[in-house]
Amino acid sequence: MKQLPIDTDVDINLFQDELRDIDREFILNIVSIAKISTSWNQISYLFMTNDATYAYGERICKWLSLQHDPKLPRQIHILNDKKIIQVDSGEGFVVILTDDGQVYLASDDSRWQTNNTLRLISNDYDRFEMIACGQYYSLLLRQDGTVSEVASNQYHQLAGLKNVKMIAYGGQHCVAVTNTNQIYCWGLNNDGQLGLGDTNNRRRPSLVSFPDGSIESPIKNIVAGARHSLFVLEDGQIFGCGYGQHPSNDNRRNAFVPTKIPIENVQSVACKNYLHFSLALDQSSHYYAWGILDDGLALSLKKLDAQPKSFAAASAMINKSPITYGPTSIFHVLESNNGISFSKYLNNPDNYDVEFVIQDKRVLASKCYLKMASEYYSRMFSGDWLENSKVFIKDYSYHVYYSYLVMLHTGHIRIDQSNIAQLIDLANCYGEERLMKLCQTFIQTNLNERTISIYYPLIYRYQLDKDDEVHDKLVMLTIKYVWPKKADKLSKNQTKMSKFLELVFLDQ
Template sequence: MDRGAPAQIHMEDEPPPSQGVSVKVLEATLLSALKMLDVGKWPIFSLCSQEELKLIRQACVFGSAGNEVLYVTENDEVFALGMNCSGCLGTGDVQSTIEPKRLDVLCGKKIACLSYGSGPHVVLATEEGEVYTWGHNAYSQLGNGTTNHGLVPCQVSTNLVNKKVIEVACGSHHSMVLTSDGEVYTWGYNNSGQVGSGSTANQPIPRRVTSCLQNKVVVNIACGQMCSMAVLENGEVYVWGYNGNGQLGLGSSGNQPTPCRIAALQGIRVQRVACGCAHTLVLTDEGQIYAWGANSYGQLGTGNKSNQSYPTAVTVDKDRVIEVAACHSAHTSAAKTQSGQVYMWGQCRGQSVVLPHLTHFACTDDVFACFATPAVMWRLLSVEPDDHLTVAQSLKKEFDNPETADVKFLVDGKYIHVHKVLLKIRCEHFRSILNNDDEIIEMNEFSYPVYRAFLEYLYTDSIRLPPEDAIGLLDLATLYRENRLKKLCQQTIKQGICEENAIALLSAAVKYEAQDLEEFCFRFCINHLTVVTQTQGFAEMDHDLLKSFISKASRVGAFRN
């Protein structure tokens, strides 16, 4: 069945409210240490293993029921899985897959932005400004000059050579891109003038939208199902295409085949535009929202369900709004305020919310995951680069840094660079021995690996030593009365015990009065008694310790036949 039939396309005049939708909640949490995108609550991702989920850095769930997904890993590899309607996964066939399939042509490309249509078809731009398309193509929405479905991502170069694309947008069956020099190019289905060419003939390849935009610089674009929007650098908004619900904001319901400025926004500087199925939201430079178009679910946020053909102010508490969100496949609206509060209105799981409603979400993406029908993503969801270091990470980074250190320890002829104030804060021993005029401190009591591990522990709260060296660190921890460090040393020794070093570790435990470790080592020796008694360590065992060992082993029945 062709999912892009014209009978479906004209559904922009809003279908009756659905009776419900399954809840799909997205938690997009930036974990500074792992830099991981948490997509685990989207049902489609339940098909992926936990190991695969941990690698995801960008993702977009799309399709008529949210049953397709494309994602990018930390290594810039691109994978897709799901129903694969019209070949929209780009895997080279139309077979559905529950196993992620790699899209080799996109791997390493660094995806900057992505959008999708209703067919569905997919349009993306790389950080280099290249455009790739694939999927449904009955109306030439892939821009390759044909109407054959695209089973693999192919670069769109016609009329875009030497152009760097910085933003992409898709309507139901048309496509639009914005270049770095402020030009807009469109292609695809054009029954209502949505490509802005002045006619209603479909456009098989990208062509620049001129007319009123000829000498103007565009900074933002968006598509409704069958309409298009562009925001200029001076804050003006130009619109074209289908207008049956007043979604162009021109005060009428007639279609517009070429770009036309919204006169009602005169004197208002718009920064961003977002399009729903048949409604439009804009955000001004003063943090105010205006809305217009279809409103049968209350998606305009005006308190009623009456369509509006003119821009109408939307009140979101008293806070400044910094983001508006909508998706051409849904009747849901969302906004985020400067204080981090997220509001939603419109279709909410089949119900109508006619005024902005405060949610418990932290981002607008969650609104569409939970409330919209279908539960798709309204944008490519990404982990934002986070170069911020926590206090702990900063301290760890500065260990043994000669550029910032103010004292150095000389151990076995090698220097270890540290900071007096940190040593005094972290260790009672150093508070009494460190003086302000100390620049070099010689240390002869412990080996270089042991003392370096101790100083590094003060910066990191962890140790990195083989079990044999951990014995020396255990000695140091005992001398300096560092009880937590003693426990870490004992853990390290337990994890590294083997038949060859078991007696040496047992001797150390006895020497440093580490009773728990002593018992652990003793039990290990008993469990491996035959091999342990044949080791060099057993042959060189201290006489008193040997007597104690044999006596204790006898008591636990180690020598019974």
């Protein structure tokens, strides 16, 4: 099983302080990001657009023999047309997993022997399902369920560990779960982070037992922090062991066996291999935090106020800066709705009377709110549609239609090159002037010599050049970049040149 992304659709403005020098036009092309930060507080990023991956930051650029530019991230050409599904890092190295099962590693440490570039460490026979990095080493989970540990330039298969479906790496300890729901831990254990009832280190994977002898629910996810481990069950329970995981008022107490953490209906959990605090999300969209913060403050288990919308936003509330937990899709806030959010009316199982069905997925909503938010829905849910409780959407993808519904409820929408065509068509079909204006703004901002051929068909079809800013930029780009190329071709073709001259001078 490939690891699912922890965060989706995170507001990129969370990272605005660290990305403030980057060219705005480039930022609008970013689809997802991965922040690479370590205990050395040297921050770097990977940025993914629709067709390329870029490095940003002195540290990662050094690992890749690239010259860091504060205004413009550097393209990593070896990853062109590759889809990244996992990114993890340790002290002085980064590991990347692509959707074709290949693993790449970069470092400026001579022990890794990457020669300061992105080295493919897979071979023709190796295909990997997951990666996990510790402080100094990393784990690779092959698609056949076997696990290898990578130390510097050497990696070896862990004997006796088979049929593994999930792996995690803390600071200096490892966790693995098999297809039969067995948990194995090994590595450093000075705080009981292996959950084996003692503080003895283990060189080989050791089977972990829960206090009552067994658990009936399957393991849904495992994560590991600097000196603790967490296990989330399919039934929503969460257990922890190691530093600060004892369920008491003194959050510096350690738990030496998997101990239940008093949060119910846990949906997801997150922590980093160099940090001592954790975050959890329950099925009611509440975020929780506990552990030891960077300044040494012990944080007892608490539900976070202000209802953050992502783990990145939750981490920013308790950390010095936001954290990403792997590749994180982002959206660009193009409108704010005066700061008012009506998200409680969207996908609320306790308060809905209409169900949108899109590509076998459902979205729950309130007719009353939709009628207030949109003239199109006001017409839809009147007359013959008044009693209809299910609407099937066939003309738009799930992600595009859901993004539109989110915009109606929050004022936020993510527009990028991959969805602009559908969004602008939806805006035209629904008579949605707000969305059409946002699409115009996106195209006007993104219009350049490289994208003019992509966006001009949309500009022409939907008559976007009636907008003065779009028209002016289109004219400027045509004169500067398009016309010189066309003129060169015309000059070499006498027939076409004659027709062009006829059109210019005789068509009055």
